[in-house]
Amino acid sequence: MHDEKQRIASIMNHPAAKGREELARHLALGTDMPAEQAIGMLQTAPVGAAPRAAIPPVAERSADAAIAGALSVQSVPGAPGAQAGDHASMWRKAVAKASAPVIEQRKQLGLE
Structure with missing residues (x-):
């Protein structure tokens, strides 16, 4: 449980999450992706990127x-x-x- 909280905090509080809060929240709470991988995705995503914006319902x-x-x-x-x-x-x-x-x-x- 502690490791999961730490993973979530690492993703949500990383400087790369600034301007990409919705994507950071999705990666932290909606996936089991390791923090390092999620942060890598955040770093490559354009600022203001919303995970569902490009994906139709x-x-x-x-x-x-x-x-x-x-x-x-x-x-x-x-x-x-x-x-x-x-x-x-x-x-x-x-x-x-x-x-x-x-x-x-x-x-x-x-x-x-």
Whole structure:
């Protein structure tokens, strides 16, 4: 326990964390990364870098990937009126439903 507190303090209080507080907090509290490695990441990150700014929300990434795959799939033979758009809509709904619990947890943790 003491080692973990020391790791967190080392990351959060390092001079490289100045201007990168959100990233430092994420590395310290949201990962098990050794302090030396986390500090190295802080030193290379631009000042003001926010870890989630460049990363779209989970649901958005998942839906985009699923839709891209669905749009490349041909209609199922024998399914009357089935088209790629139908697949995209189906994937959007499925991904949204499957992602909902994860998104809710991330919101509660302040990550979304």
